[in-house]
Amino acid sequence: MDLDRMLAQCRRDQWNVSDLDWSGKPRPMSREEEEQVVQLFTDMAGIERLASALFREQERRVEEPRLKEIFRTFIRDEIRHAQAAQMLADYYDVHHYRHYQESKSLREFAPVFVAAIHHLSDDVANAYVVTGELLLDIALLRSIDDHVGDAMSGAAMRLINRDESRHIAIDYHMCAYYASDEYEEKLQKQTAPSLSERAQAARTFSQMLYYAQPFIRDVFLKPMEKLDPRGRRLREAFKRSQLLGMKERSSRRPFTRFTRALQVGFEHPVLKPVLGNVFVRLSGVGPDFLARLYSEEELARARRMSYEALADEALGAKTEN
Numbered sequence: 001m002d003l004d005r006m007l008a009q010c011r012r013d014q015w016n017v018s019d020l021d022w023s024g025k026p027r028p029m030s031r032e033e034e035e036q037v038v039q040l041f042t043d044m045a046g047i048e049r050l051a052s053a054l055f056r057e058q059e060r061r062v063e064e065p066r067l068k069e070i071f072r073t074f075i076r077d078e079i080r081h082a083q084a085a086q087m088l089a090d091y092y093d094v095h096h097y098r099h100y101q102e103s104k105s106l107r108e109f110a111p112v113f114v115a116a117i118h119h120l121s122d123d124v125a126n127a128y129v130v131t132g133e134l135l136l137d138i139a140l141l142r143s144i145d146d147h148v149g150d151a152m153s154g155a156a157m158r159l160i161n162r163d164e165s166r167h168i169a170i171d172y173h174m175c176a177y178y179a180s181d182e183y184e185e186k187l188q189k190q191t192a193p194s195l196s197e198r199a200q201a202a203r204t205f206s207q208m209l210y211y212a213q214p215f216i217r218d219v220f221l222k223p224m225e226k227l228d229p230r231g232r233r234l235r236e237a238f239k240r241s242q243l244l245g246m247k248e249r250s251s252r253r254p255f256t257r258f259t260r261a262l263q264v265g266f267e268h269p270v271l272k273p274v275l276g277n278v279f280v281r282l283s284g285v286g287p288d289f290l291a292r293l294y295s296e297e298e299l300a301r302a303r304r305m306s307y308e309a310l311a312d313e314a315l316g317a318k319t320e321n
Contacts, residue, residue, distance in 0.1 A: 013163065038092050039100055074170070117129075119197070131241045239294050262290065
């Protein structure tokens, strides 16, 4: 990736919520639809604030100056997205039917997730970030916009999606780095974490796993049952994440081996009936999305492609039905 070009694009494509015209009126909605739309945008604001915290953590970790500055622009992006989402919630809250707040599972998950990412290794943090960005960009944001079907939402989502495309491109770039010889050499030079540090990482990781499943269920899976009843976009997002994790034939990273083992165990004819629910809980996703979603041909093709080409293909999936 040309980091100079990416940084220039990040700087050039900044925008403000005041650039949008908020003077219009929402299309007519039933009470049920209005409440659903306002809740979706309320939760979206919380998700975007969480994303800004994750990018702040990534900015802290990287050493390359251009990457640091790129992540700083991503932090600003996500703060702006949260502001836009909250303004959209207020915009569509025409009748003030009830008081809205973030879903309970999102409020419980967010601080635990941020704490876990702080203590986990670089590649684990990036793995969760890229999966979240794929779910948000390929599935949730597009489906919310289609469901709302209103000019105000469409105008905001076009700008948000433009930002998210840059985020995914960098997410894949970082995946390439964490799979590289350069990163492996860096790890070998580092001092091994102390016993207390490893214990703290394990503790925060287990707490994250405990809260992850209800968060993903309530904030992603349940809303998508109405927004995308056939589940095409969610399957596409999870498939992209799975292919990214399987790109290298033999992963050096323990976390990638762990996630692969969960999928293998879940699909094993003997282990699945006994431990299937355990594998699902450890993965944090539902059984439909822990199961293998790609074909052998798709896997072979992904392994031949560069990370940049995989990112381009994932971005192209945003425009597909």
